[in-house]
Amino acid sequence: MTDANATRPRTRRDAQFDKIRDREAALAGTRQRTGRFMSKFLNNRLAVVGFVIFAVICLMSLFAPLIAQHDPMSPNLRAIAKPPSAEHWFGTDKTGRDVFARVLYGGRVSILVGLGSALLSAIIGVIIGVYSGYVGGWLDWIAMRISEIFMSFPQIILVLLLVAILGQSLLNLIVIFTLTGWGGIYRMARARMLSIREEEYVQALRSFGLGPARIAYKHMLPNALGPIMVNITLSTAAFILQEAGLSFLGLGVPLSIPTWGNILNAAQDLRVLEQNWWIWLPVGATISLFVLSVNFIGDGLRDATDPSQQG
Amino acid sequence: MQPNDPILKLRDVQVHFPVKTGVFKRVTGHVRAVDGVDLDVRRGEVLGLVGESGCGKTTLGKAILQLVRATQGTVTYSGEDGETELTSLDDAGLFRFRKRLQIVFQDPHSSLNPAFTIFGSLEDPLRHYGVKTREERRKIVGDLLEAVNMRRESMDRYPHEFSGGQRQRIGIARALSIEPELIVCDEAVSALDVSIQAQVLQLLMELKREKNLTYVFITHDLSVTEYLCDRIAVMYLGKIVELCDAEDLYANTLHPYSEALLSAIPVADLDKKSRRIVLQGDVPSPVNPPSGCPFHPRCRYAVDRCKTEVPELRRFKSAKGEHMAACHLIDQPLAE
């Protein structure tokens, strides 16, 4: 019953294998590394693309007064909810304000809040997490408890508290996001440190008598950068959207000031969603594009710090 | 300083790690990783430290370097400027002595920092010890790499570009960088392929001759120790059970544990096939070591006395210097 001569049916994978094998056979002896080189190039290209998009969005927001022909705040009652035209590139919203101008000006606040808070919380989280994770002991215990307090505190109450104390402003928003955000990065950095701490090269550095700060920040931190980068990109996106939420509640930036979040909030109305796509689509696309570009840059930076990724 | 003077004296060294359990992290016991070790390391010798995994070899090595602090007992270093008790010094006080003692690790994959080039990893200790300019440091690192039979240019490459044997040699170069007197080699060749192992062993021996080094060579491979070491200390559950000249350990084995350990080594020589003594069971947990002689549950010679009385490490006569062993039965012939 065993059919000794039946060979296994060929699959698509077999053809692919044949191609690889034949290519290698043809190149035998000559050292060629096309595959590796291409993927490295591609990786870098994504980072470059990311950087270009990032720079364009930042510059356009920065120079918004020069680019936009309309005032983002002043309503034009003769052009309410008009679709895109030569006059209004992205159309106008329900109060007749130019959407293009609002997206540009909105970027100023949103980028500042999103990226600023993400970087600030990363800096705080990393500085504390790296050192306390490596040194351990009571310092670590205290840092851990403080981060737990901040992370378990409902954000909204913290916001209310701070708004009550400091008033409603952009700076407060950044302070709030940083206070609630650093815990996550701190914990991640600390966890990475706890595992890297056991690696033998760290023991070797200790046996040379190098100080803890030097070991932690110079030698161990580069090995923890990968996940930190990913975390920064993710929290940038999250903060941009959170800003929208808080502003909507009247706790963040005043609704009249354009931010990406405020613009998007306008589209919570189902009618707008269905009929006035130009109000939400451009800003939504911009947010996605921006977050994506930060992501690419983060990936690029991570690869740059990981030597095994370099050809 | 005579060549055979002790460079290190360990007296009743204990390292106990607390075992914490439960939500409240209460200390419910101790891992007795090293449990009362007396040992002299002589200047210029290779001292082998052997035993099964978990018997405390690594911990003892780290305690010598003060990478873990002994919970009891003293480690005394003697050099040109007299004797110093390392265990009583704090980190700042230790700094001067860090230069004298170094370590080579077991795992060639985690012993080098993946984020730095070889130069980046090796330059920091040099800077720390006062080599100010970058050119000087590059020159020293290059010389070190050549000393371990690698090319100077390797210094600008990353660890992942090297094989296990090459990384191990870089690890040795790093240990040599501050010109230590004593190097603890923790399983320095165990993770390497046999064909590479010999390269590293020969390198270690050459360097020792050139630089007049002292090694504490930790391993579980007794054939390597016999070849490389002058003296061997056999450890079991945190204690030294036999300490003697390397060839004596094989020719004139005293302790039943050493006997079983030696017989368990597979020998690559068809004419030397020995009878295997198969020990029953596993090494007991170092949290609750057995009473009396720690080896008694697995010892085939054990008598009642072994269950209650802890055997002392006693000195016996031997043609080759001192021979110490900790077993009640040694004065009497070992019954077959």
Added chain:
Amino acid sequence: MANDVALTVKGLKTYIYTNNRCNRALDGVSFEIRQGKTLCIVGESGCGKSVTAASIMQLLPTLSRIEEGEITYHGPDGPVRIDQLPRDGAKMRAIRGKEIAMIFQDPMTALNPVYSIGFQIKEMLKYHTGLGRSDRHSKAIDLLRSMGIPLPEKRVNEYPHLYSGGMRQRAMIAIAMSCNPRILIADEPTTALDVTIQAQIFELMDTLKRDHGTAIMLITHDMGVVAELADDVAVMYMGNIVEAGPVGKVLRNPVHPYTRALLDSIPVLGRGKDQEIKAIPGQTPDPYNRPEGCQFADRCAYRIGACDQMPDETQVAPDHRVMCWRYEEFAADAAE
């Protein structure tokens, strides 16, 4: 004579295709495993030992393929061409575990932590035999007892984490032996274990061979293990078997330069401090950049012009073959 052969492998080529590259992991490997005998496959890391085992078990990674060659299992119902069975087809699954069983290097990860040891043995029995529930239970206990596990009635219901490393490996063997396979493939079963525990496992494998007539294929990198356990040896280097034959011939009169170099590079217990060990220079070639001819050429002290071509497999004696252009000189040399 032929009817004691349990498995033949002939001209096996297995290539692995990851990262868009082709790794010629096995490049023409032939051997046979005999009933009641142990074949040791020995070689350096990366030479293809595990790929050989995986090819036989059809447990290769997805991105790999058997290019050429035959793997024939000589079962009770006549020969079966394993290489032509679908990887996960019913026939292959029936052979795996029931006819050919395998144990792995790392006993810590090879057992499923969420099921009790007994459950894992009983599952094998349920799948491959017609035993009833209570029969399976008592068979599981018997198996554990024969593997030397103390208190098997109690231990059978315990989970793997309560077993020590050596006991886990014995439990692995119990699972592997549960259906009385005719062939047992062991991929470095003791590399992660201490020598004393290794001795226990070897004792067990010897018993299996003697009492059940199991054919064993033991993968190792330790020449000592070969000398202790093997009946036949195959020395592998970079995807080829460079020398194969009965253990007495290969270890006593090695003919291939690699076998000789390997034997010269390891210290042997009992030969004392003065034994000479010779390191093999260099390291194994990059698997993606293999030399054209003899794979060992770059490290071989006897290299000649002809070595740029791949040497053929030649019989030195009816049961002793070698892959080297200059074997005749070495064979004459060894005969002296």
